[in-house]
Every structure is written in C-alpha cells, then in structure tokens.
Amino acid sequence: MSDAGAPAAPSLAIALDAMSDAVVDVAFASRRLDEPIHDVLIHDPTAPLDYGRGHVVLGVGVDATDDDTTPPGRSDFARLVEHLGERGGLALVMKSTGSIGPASLAVAADADVALLRIAPHVSWGQLYSLMRSAASSQGTPSSAADIGVRAAPLGDLFSLANAIADAVGGATTIEDRHFGVLAHSNLDHPVDQVRLDSIIGRSVPAGIRTDTTELYRRVWRSPTPIRVGPHAATASRPRLGIAVRAGSEVLGTIWVIEGDEPFSVGSEGALTEAARIAALHLLRHSAGADVERRRRSDQLRAVLDGRRSFESVSAMISPVGPAVFTVAAFEFGRASPVDLEPTGLVERLADSVDIQAEAYRHTSATLAVGRRVYLVMGEPLDGRDGQRRAIMATIAERAAHALRSPIVGGVGATVDAPGSLTQSRRGADDALRIAWRREALVDGAQSLVVHAADALVEIAILRLCDLVRNDPDVDTGLVTRIADFDRRTGSAMVDTLTAYIGAGGRIALAADELNVHPNTLRYRLRKLSEAVGVDVDDADTRFIAELELRIARTPPR
Numbered sequence: 095m096s097d098a099g100a101p102a103a104p105s106l107a108i109a110l111d112a113m114s115d116a117v118v119d120v121a122f123a124s125r126r127l128d129e130p131i132h133d134v135l136i137h138d139p140t141a142p143l144d145y146g147r148g149h150v151v152l153g154v155g156v157d158a159t160d161d162d163t164t165p166p167g168r169s170d171f172a173r174l175v176e177h178l179g180e181r182g183g184l185a186l187v188m189k190s191t192g193s194i195g196p197a198s199l200a201v202a203a204d205a206d207v208a209l210l211r212i213a214p215h216v217s218w219g220q221l222y223s224l225m226r227s228a229a230s231s232q233g234t235p236s237s238a239a240d241i242g243v244r245a246a247p248l249g250d251l252f253s254l255a256n257a258i259a260d261a262v263g264g265a266t267t268i269e270d271r272h273f274g275v276l277a278h279s280n281l282d283h284p285v286d287q288v289r290l291d292s293i294i295g296r297s298v299p300a301g302i303r304t305d306t307t308e309l310y311r312r313v314w315r316s317p318t319p320i321r322v323g324p325h326a327a328t329a330s331r332p333r334l335g336i337a338v339r340a341g342s343e344v345l346g347t348i349w350v351i352e353g354d355e356p357f358s359v360g361s362e363g364a365l366t367e368a369a370r371i372a373a374l375h376l377l378r379h380s381a382g383a384d385v386e387r388r389r390r391s392d393q394l395r396a397v398l399d400g401r402r403s404f405e406s407v408s409a410m411i412s413p414v415g416p417a418v419f420t421v422a423a424f425e426f427g428r429a430s431p432v433d434l435e436p437t438g439l440v441e442r443l444a445d446s447v448d449i450q451a452e453a454y455r456h457t458s459a460t461l462a463v464g465r466r467v468y469l470v471m472g473e474p475l476d477g478r479d480g481q482r483r484a485i486m487a488t489i490a491e492r493a494a495h496a497l498r499s500p501i502v503g504g505v506g507a508t509v510d511a512p513g514s515l516t517q518s519r520r521g522a523d524d525a526l527r528i529a530w531r532r533e534a535l536v537d538g539a540q541s542l543v544v545h546a547a548d549a550l551v552e553i554a555i556l557r558l559c560d561l562v563r564n565d566p567d568v569d570t571g572l573v574t575r576i577a578d579f580d581r582r583t584g585s586a587m588v589d590t591l592t593a594y595i596g597a598g599g600r601i602a603l604a605a606d607e608l609n610v611h612p613n614t615l616r617y618r619l620r621k622l623s624e625a626v627g628v629d630v631d632d633a634d635t636r637f638i639a640e641l642e643l644r645i646a647r648t649p650p651r
Contacts, residue, residue, distance in 0.1 A: 105130055106150065106184050106208065109225060118187065118221070121194050122202045122209035126184060134225045136218070143174065147182030150225060154218055156188050158198035158209070172201045179205025187212055187221065223340030224377045251277035254375050259283060261364045262334065263357060264350040268372065271346055272445070273298040273310075276379065283353050288330045297449075302328065313337050314344045319362045334361065336369045338376055345376040394461045394470065397512075398519045404512030420508045421518035422469045422486055423526045424493065427500030427542075439497070443467050446493040451485070468522070470515065482508065483545065490541035502529040503543040521546035524553045559645045572628060572635070573642040579626050587626065588643075590618045594630060595640045 107127040110118060132148030137156060145151055151174070158171045175186055185208035194209065202209045212221050251268055259266040259279035266279040267289060275296050278289070291299045298306075313320045319336040332352040338345045348369055350361075396402035398421065424447055426439065444462045447469050451458040458471040469489070473482070486505050494501040504525030506518035529544040546553060562568055576587045590608065594615070597604035605612040622628050629635050 109150075110210075119211045119213065120208065121211050122199055124185070124202070124206045124208040126206060127208060129184060131184065131225075134222060136222065137174065139170065143177040145178055145181050145183045149178070149181075149183045150185045150187065151178060151183060152218060152222060152225075153186050153188045156186065158188060158194050171198060175201050175205050175207050175209075178207045183207060185210050187225075189218070219343075223343060224374070226340075251375060251379060252280075254372060255279040256281055258348060258350065258365070258368045258372070261368060262350045262361050263355070264334070264353045265289060266351075267292060267349045268338075268376075269298065269347045269349070270376075271344055272442075276346065276376075283351065284331065285351060286329060286331045288328050289349075289351060309335075310347065313347055319365045321357075332357075334365055336365050338369050338372045340373045340377055345373060348372060391461050394459050394468075395463065398461070398468065398470070398515055400516040404515060417472045417474060418508050418510050419512060419515060419518065420471050420473070420482060421506045421515060421522045422471070422489075422503055422543075423506075423519075423522040424467045424469070424490060424501055424503045425465055425526060425530075426497075427502050428530075439499075440465055440467060442497060443493055443501070446496050447489055450489040450492055466526070468519065486543050486545075487541070490543050494540040501541045502526060503541070504529050505543060505545045507546055521553070524556050525549060527556060528552050555644060558641065562641060563645050570638055570642070572639055573646060576622070576626055576628065585618075585621075587618065587622050590615065591622065591628070591630070591639060592643055594619065595636060595643065599630075599636070 105128045109131055110120065110127070130148055131150055132146070134150045134152065135145065136152045137154055139155060153171075153174065156171055156174060158169075177183070178186060186202075187210040189212045194211075199209070212218070255266045255268050255277045256279045258268075259281050263283075265281070265283035265285045267275060268277045270276055275292050275298070278293050288299070288302055291302075309320075309322065313335040314337045316337065319334045322333040322335060324330060324332050334350045334352075334357060336348050338348060348365065350357075350365060393402065397404055424443060426443065440462050444460045444467045447467050448458070448460040451460070451469055451471060458469060461468045461470070471482075471485075483505075486503060490501045490503045504522045504527070506521030506523075506525065507514075509515065509518050525544040525546040528549050529542050532542060532544065573588065573591075576591060579585065580587050590604075593604040593607045594601075597607060601612050601615055605615040608615065619630050622630065628639065630639075
C-alpha cells in the first residue's frame with residue numbers, strides 16, 4: 095500500500111526534459127514515457143538480470159550499434175531489453191557513438207522499452223547523479239517558497255538564487271566546488287563587503303578563502319545547514335551555508351546572508367530542500383558548460399592544427415578592430431604533484447590560465463591537449479610587448495602558487511594574421527621544450543617562461559635535430575658507432591668527443607672539463623680516429639658529430 099503523503103515520483107518524460115538532449119539523446123521513444131521512475135540502476139553484466147517496474151538501467155558496456163549482425167534473440171543487448179520489457183522496466187541507457195540498427199530498434203519496440211544514449215562527454219557517474227536528482231526533485235512542494243524554488247527554470251542559476259533568497263530570507267550566492275561564484279540573488283536584501291567582493295571578482299576573495307578553509311570543510315561534511323556568526327575582521331553578517339551534493343559528490347555551496355530580521359525557524363529546512371533541488375541545476379549547468387567547453391576546444395584545436403579557418407572561432411579571441419595574436423603553452427614542471435589525477439590537474443591549470451588571462455581584460459581562449467594547456471590571446475594592434483611578457487610571467491607564477499606545483503611555459507611569436515596561429519603555436523611548443531631543459535638549471539624556481547623570440551638559435555637547433563631524427567636516410571650512425579666502441583672497450587669516447595666539441599676544439603679547456611691531462615685527451619682523440627674512423631680535425635665530421643650528439647640529448651616533440 096502506498097504512502098499517501100509520499101511525494102509523487104516523476105515520469106521518465108519529466109526527467110528527460112530536465113536533462114535535455116545535451117546530456118541524453120532519445121534513440122527510441124516507448125509508449126511508456128509518462129510512467130514514473132522508481133529507481134535508476136547500473137547494469138552489472140556478470141550478475142543475473144533482476145530489474146523491475148519503473149527501473150531505468152544504465153547499460154555500461156552495452157552496445158547496439160552493430161547488433162544487426164547478431165541474431166536478436168542471442169545478443170546481450172536483446173536479452174537485457176526483453177527482460178526489461180517483461181518486468182516493466184522503462185529505459186536502457188547506452189553510450190553508443192554509432193547509429194542503432196533496425197534490428198535493435200525492433201527489439202526495443204517489441205519490448206516497449208525506451209532506448210537512450212548518453213552524450214560522449216558525459217561520464218556514467220555524472221549521468222547517474224543527474225538522473226537520480228531528476229528522479230527525486232519533482233515531488234510535492236511543501237510551501238509557497240518551495241514552489242518558487244522548484245519553479246526556477248532548470249539551469250537558470252540566477253533565477254534559482256532569487257528563489258532561494260525569497261524562500262530562506264536573505265541575499266544568496268551559489269558557488270561551485272572551486273569557490274567560483276556561479277550566480278547571486280538581486281532582490282532587496284542587505285549584503286556585506288565579502289559578498290560584494292565575491293560577486294565583483296566572480297570568486298571568493300583569496301584572503302577570505304584562506305581564512306575560511308576549515309569552515310568550508312565543515313559545510314561540505316554536514317548534511318544540514320551550518321550557521322556562521324558575524325565576523326568583525328571582515329565586517330561580514332551572519333550566514334547560513336550548505337553543500338550542494340549529488341550522491342556523495344559535493345557540487346558546490348549555497349550561502350545565504352541574514353537580513354534585517356534573524357533567520358526564521360523554517361529557514362534551515364527551506365535551505366536544505368533548496369540544496370537538494372539545486373543539485374539538479376548545478377549538474378545541468380555543468381553538463382551544459384562541458385558541452386560548450388568541448389565545442390570551443392574542438393574548434394580552437396582545429397584552428398591551431400591548421401584544419402579550420404580562424405573565422406570559425408574569431409568571436410572567442412578577436413578584439414574589436416585590428417589585432418595581434420599570441421599562442422602560449424603551459425605545462426606542469428618536473429616536480430608536479432603525483433598524488434592527484436593528471437587529467438584533473440590539467441583542467442585546473444587550464445582554468446587558472448583562463449582566469450588570469452581574463453583578469454587582464456584580454457580576449458582569449460584556452461585549450462587542454464594531453465598534459466599541455468594552450469592560451470590564444472588576442473590584443474589590440476598597439477599592444478606592448480613588455481606588457482605581454484609580464485602577463486605571461488604572471489600567469490605562470492599565479493598558476494604555480496594556486497596549484498602548488500612548478501609551471502613551465504613557452505610563448506610563440508606574436509602574429510598579425512589569424513592564419514599564422516599555427517606558426518605561433520609551433521614556436522610556443524619549441525619554447526616550452528627549451529623551458530623544460532632550462533628548468534633543471536634554475537634552482538628553486540616555481541615558474542619559468544621562455545619566449546621563442548629570445549631563443550631563436552636554440553629553436554633552430556631543435557628543429558634541425560627534429561628533421562634529422564625523422565629522416566633515417568641522413569643518419570650517419572657516427573655517434574652510435576662511438577657508443578658501441580665504448581661498450582666493448584669500457585672507454586669514454588662519447589664523453590671525450592662531447593667535451594672536445596663543447597670546448598670549440600680547445601684542448602686545454604676540454605681536458606679541464608674531463609679532469610685529464612691535455613696529452614691524455616690528445617691520445618684519446620687519436621684513438622678515436624684510428625679505432626672508429628672519426629677524424630675530429632675534419633670540420634664536416636665535427637658538425638655531424640655535434641648534431642648527432644645534440645639529437646641524443648634532445649627529447650622528441
């Protein structure tokens with residue numbers, strides 16, 4: 095017997111509408127979309143099928159794109175769909191990139207089970223949290239204020255902030271997990287300077303963030319709102335704070351400032367309910383932001399690779415009027431943290447670079463490729479080189495400080511034609527390789543940025559090494575023969591040749607580098623000529639030897 099006071103479960107159609115096709119695409123719509131969702135479950139292919147009425151099943155690893163080649167009655171997909179149909183299940187969600195064939199669609203139609211496809215950029219964990227939030231946030235409102243919070247358009251965080259402010263009774267700010275201010279209310283509630291600074295900077299001020307680290311941890315750990323008293327040092331007013339969660343994952347924080355009247359008895363309950371509803375908004379906001387970020391990144395990467403015209407992304411990085419463009423590349427240095435997920439670190443580096451570039455009022459765009467973050471910055475034509483250099487140095491310094499890790503960077507040439515962005519990117523890549531080499535020589539530095547314009551000779555050598563390395567027809571094998579001789583005889587001819595060439599052929603200087611007598615060095619050079627056939631007196635031989643020695647010491651791109 096059902097509980098008459100229990101909130102009504104939302105239908106599959108309502109949940110899908112809440113998430114939109116930016117998250118889930120409907121490949122086959124059954125006749126039962128209006129039936130309520132009873133649970134969202136993750137499919138375990140090793141366990142017996144045991145799903146029931148109203149279940150939405152996340153089919154991790156289930157694929158129906160090529161099911162036409164398999165007899166429908168024998169495929170795992172078909173067995174799962176038929177089981178759902180027999181037991182009253184509502185939908186199967188898959189992560190298929192191709193089209194679903196007619197045979198698979200026919201199986202779904204016979205079972206009257208909806209087929210849904212998760213967007214490639216959305217993780218299964220995100221979808222699970224999103225669907226469970228959608229399935230639990232559509233119950234019966236308990237008050238007029240609750241109705242207002244529920245009525246906020248999904249994903250419209252500013253409308254949500256206003257609704258929460260009205261329901262709880264104070265100026266409201268919604269923050270993400272990294273202290274960024276996503277939205278704030280604009281109703282007639284008293285505010286304080288901390289809130290104003292957060293809104294203006296679109297982030298919790300660094301000083302406040304440092305002083306309140308433990309407070310944030312308390313809020314994130316607590317399932318109920320935390321009351322915070324007034325703070326004389328910052329002249330801040332009393333607040334209520336609560337974490338916004340999807341399952342065990344903290345998505346952000348809601349802060350409500352106490353107004354002219356103290357919070358009412360029902361304020362904490364209203365904020366608790368608002369946080370539950372806000373989870374769906376933040377997940378939707380995150381999914382939409384991920385879609386837009388991926389679209390921008392794909393376009394920008396195509397431009398930097400020379401596969402797409404600049405005009406396709408000009409709105410992202412092109413200032414009004416004549417402009418110049420610069421590509422920079424940033425990476426974590428050798429001593430970067432090893433206890434954090436690399437992908438997460440790169441995303442945080444990209445966010446840091448993006449925020450710092452925007453702080454200087456330059457139109458720019460960032461792109462993460464592997465472990466590297468590219469910044470494309472557009473400036474008015476009269477932009478000063480000195481200012482640009484200071485900006486790049488500051489971006490690396492602040493990223494190193496924020497992420498507590500050394501940062502190295504390379505800056506390509508500044509070009510006045512958008513079509514030359516590929517040239518600037520190549521210079522940034524080469525300058526970054528040089529920064530990596532120099533980093534080992536700079537003791538204790540937390541950031542190091544090399545500009546291609548300052549390293550033209552080193553870049554020329556890098557590119558020459560790359561050309562020879564990639565063309566086996568011009569590999570003489572000279573250094574390889576010397577290294578083989580060293581292995582057979584236990585000698586040190588490679589080191590001898592390296593020191594001699596590095597000293598410009600000056601015997602005394604090379605001998606001092608090797609800590610041997612000059613006559614010993616002369617003997618070794620004669621032995622090198624007799625045993626290996628390397629005549630160091632020949633200028634061409636010395637050139638090839640030096641080039642191959644540099645290639646051996648220079649990592650490939």
